[in-house]
Amino acid sequence: MSVSALSPSRALGGVSGLLQVVSLLGLVLLLLKAAQLYLHRQWLLRALHQFPSPPSHWFYGHKKEFEKEGELPHLLKRVEKYPRACVRWMWGTRAFVFVYDPDYMKMVLGRSDPKTNSTIRYMKPWIGSGLLLLKGQTWFQHRRMLTPAFHYDILKPYVGIMADSVRAMLDKWEELVSQYSHLEIFGHVSSMTLDTIMKCAFSHQGGIQTDRNAQSYTQAINDISHLIFSRLRNGFHQNDLIYRLTPEGRRNRQACHIAHQHTDAVIKERKARLQKEGELEKVRSKRHLDFLDILLFARMENGSSLSDEDLRAEVDTFMFEGHDTTASGISWILYALASHPEHQQRCREEIQSLLGDGTSITWDHLDQMPYTTMCIKEAMRLYPPVPVISRELSKPITFPDGRSLPAGILVSLSIYGLHHNPKVWPNPEVFDPTRFAPGSTRHSHAFLPFSGGPRNCIGRQFAMNELKVAVALTLLRFEVSPDPSRVPVPMPVIVLRSKNGIHLQLRKLSDPGGDKDKL
Numbered sequence: 001m002s003v004s005a006l007s008p009s010r011a012l013g014g015v016s017g018l019l020q021v022v023s024l025l026g027l028v029l030l031l032l033k034a035a036q037l038y039l040h041r042q043w044l045l046r047a048l049h050q051f052p053s054p055p056s057h058w059f060y061g062h063k064k065e066f067e068k069e070g071e072l073p074h075l076l077k078r079v080e081k082y083p084r085a086c087v088r089w090m091w092g093t094r095a096f097v098f099v100y101d102p103d104y105m106k107m108v109l110g111r112s113d114p115k116t117n118s119t120i121r122y123m124k125p126w127i128g129s130g131l132l133l134l135k136g137q138t139w140f141q142h143r144r145m146l147t148p149a150f151h152y153d154i155l156k157p158y159v160g161i162m163a164d165s166v167r168a169m170l171d172k173w174e175e176l177v178s179q180y181s182h183l184e185i186f187g188h189v190s191s192m193t194l195d196t197i198m199k200c201a202f203s204h205q206g207g208i209q210t211d212r213n214a215q216s217y218t219q220a221i222n223d224i225s226h227l228i229f230s231r232l233r234n235g236f237h238q239n240d241l242i243y244r245l246t247p248e249g250r251r252n253r254q255a256c257h258i259a260h261q262h263t264d265a266v267i268k269e270r271k272a273r274l275q276k277e278g279e280l281e282k283v284r285s286k287r288h289l290d291f292l293d294i295l296l297f298a299r300m301e302n303g304s305s306l307s308d309e310d311l312r313a314e315v316d317t318f319m320f321e322g323h324d325t326t327a328s329g330i331s332w333i334l335y336a337l338a339s340h341p342e343h344q345q346r347c348r349e350e351i352q353s354l355l356g357d358g359t360s361i362t363w364d365h366l367d368q369m370p371y372t373t374m375c376i377k378e379a380m381r382l383y384p385p386v387p388v389i390s391r392e393l394s395k396p397i398t399f400p401d402g403r404s405l406p407a408g409i410l411v412s413l414s415i416y417g418l419h420h421n422p423k424v425w426p427n428p429e430v431f432d433p434t435r436f437a438p439g440s441t442r443h444s445h446a447f448l449p450f451s452g453g454p455r456n457c458i459g460r461q462f463a464m465n466e467l468k469v470a471v472a473l474t475l476l477r478f479e480v481s482p483d484p485s486r487v488p489v490p491m492p493v494i495v496l497r498s499k500n501g502i503h504l505q506l507r508k509l510s511d512p513g514g515d516k517d518k519l
Contacts, residue, residue: 037092037093040093041058041092041093044093044095047405047406047409048087048095048097048405048409050403050404051082051085051086051087051097051403052082052086052087053078053082053086053087053088053089054078056089057089058092059091059092060091060092060235061088061089061090061091061092061094061095062088062089062090063090063091063233066088070489071491071492072387072416072490072491072492075098075414075416075417076417076420078098078417079100079414079417079420079421079422080422083101083423084099084100084101084103084104084399084401085097085098085099085100085101085104085403086098088412090232090233090235091235094235094410095410096390096410096411096412097405097409097410097411097412098412098414098417099411099412099413099414100414100417100418100421101418101421101423101424102418102424102443102444102445102446103399103400103443103445104399104400105413105418105445105448105452106443106444106445106452106453107397107399107400108391108397108411108413109413109445109448109451109452109453109455110453110454111391111394111395111397111453112135112136112394112454113391113392113393113394113395113411114135114136114391114392114394115133115135115389115390115391115392116390116391116392116410117392118232118238119133119390120133121240122228122231122232123228125252125253125256126224126228126255126256126259126316126320127313127316127317127320128309128310128312128313128316128317129309129310129313130142130310130313130314130315130316130317130318131143131146131314131317131318131458132317132321133317139455142314143458145294145298146291146294146295146314146458147458148289148294149201149289149290149291149293149294150458150459150461150462152461154290155363155461155462155465156363158196158200158462158465159361159362159363159366159465159469160361160362161196161199161200162196162200162465162466162469162470163361163469163473165192165193165195165196165199165209166192166469166470166473166474167473168192168195168207168209169188169189169191169192169209170473170474170477170478172188172209173188173478173506174477174508177506177508181483181505182483182486182503182504182505183503183504183505183506184501184502184503185331185334185502185503185504186327186328186331186497186498186501186502187218189327189330189331189334189470190218190222190323190324190327191208191209191214191215191218192209192327192470193322193323193324193326193327193330193466194208194214194217194218194319194323194327195207195208195209195214196323196326196466197318197319197322197323197326198214198266200290200462201290201291201292201318201322202266202270202290202291202292202315203270203273203290203292203293204266204269213262213265214262216258216262217258217259217262218323220255220256220258220259220262221255221259221320221324222497223251223252223255224252224255224256224259225324225493225494225495225497226493227248227251227252227255228252228494229491229492229493229494230248231243231248231252237249259316259319260312260316262319263312263315263316263319264312266292266315266319267292267311267312267315270292270296271296274296291318292315295311295314295315296311318459321457321459322459322462322463324494324495325385325386325463325495326385326463326466326467327495328383328385328495328496328497329380329383329385329449329463329467330466330467330470330471331502332379332380332382332383332385332496332502333375333376333379333380333383333467333471334471334474334480334502334504335379335383335482335488335502335504336375336378336379336382336383336431337375337379337471337475337480338480338481338482338504338505339431339482340431341481343375343431343433344475344479344480346371347369347371347372347375347471347475348475348476350369350370350371350372351369351372351472351475351476352476354368354369355472355476357476358472358473358476358477361469361472361473363465365472366465366468366469369468369472370438371433372468372471372472373436373468374433374434374435374436374437375433375471376464376467376468376471377433377435377436377447377449378431378432378433378435378436379431380449381419381425381435381447381449382419382420382429382431383490383496384415384416384419384448384449384496385449385495385496386415386449386450386451386494386495386496387414387415387416387490387492387495387496388412388413388414388415388416388492389412389413389415389451390410390411390412390413391410391411391413392408392409392410392411393405393406393407393408393409393410393411394407395407415448415449415451416490416492416496418445418446418448419447419448424442424443424446425446450463476509477508477509477510478506478507478508478509479506479507479509480504480505480506481504481505481506481507482503482504482505483503483504483505486500486501486503488500488501488502488503
């Protein structure tokens, strides 16, 4: 009887003791984590002491300053105040060294430091382990494998495909001329560049610019870009498990799913075509294979060299880089020319003298528009499509001025800050194409729209060709001017986007009504 009476109390005592042990263990783990974070912060403070920055809060770092003034305006203030580089604290235990000096850039880009772990973690669910995120020997193997896809013999016939895609976009703009007072161009340009990359690199047949599925893809890429940008700046979203449970995490998974559906369909379509009788040997006999040819044959000839996962990662990577960055470049170039009509007109006159009515544009024409090329480069200086790239130092580095950083430090190479640095570019906010006139000199790493060093953009020539084609054909058909009520606000959301879109007014040059027909 007494034993039975004591059993419940003993059970409760056992549960209570277990809870105490668990609580104590949890407290110990919490204290250990706090100590770890404290020691890491102290290490950062010592490692970064040679690089000045405004005072930061111990918990939320410089977040309030950047939120108050905006990412890029606040960055430019720092570029003027702190020579070469400065520190940005994201929160108490995470800091980046912002670099915007060409000598510093040259040193970092000349090394083989990997991209930061957060960049890899946040982008990998979207584009997998493709060329953009790979490192070491695997990166070198993939780079060497894909380089032939950008041989000039491959790129030459792409000019005609690019022109057809641009004309399809301009035809759409003509239809809208009498309906609207302005046009937000980024969405249209993005559809056009996706159409181009699908036809050039993936031999897609059919129109993308009117395809609803393709529009869903471009919207998904836009969503992913904003979500990654937001997550990088939110200390509470760093843990993958916590992030997956948030509304942002769910949106990110859905957007990645839409992007993967699109690329999977591209791969499936191409495989189906290759399986047709005679098609496989026909492609094999080509002197130069296109991007997807190379990927597919690398796997077909050696099944272990490129898995299905690797194949999709490279397609996802190039699909994004081949359309989104180029769309950013074209949109901002048109805005820059719209804002500087005297340069726009000089470009137009050059293009008219070369192309006439623009019914034909070829590879040879692209090197015969020097002033237009100067304006394109100056616009890309002001509005670099990829405004920042990141590295995690794998070994210590000492810069030319004697300042040094240990291994493990995160470095943000601010291409936007470099291009707007008054010590590198006099009067950097002035649109001056003569900076790129033949014979002009500058530091080898003062202008980096396609990055630099061994990991520079593999598709830079493809992109420059598309920029020239798009600008030339647009200026032949339209006069562009800015919408004063909708001034774009640049944001570094993986690529350089505008917070409120890029709105232009267009006048079709053949319209006798002049200013009456504006879009």
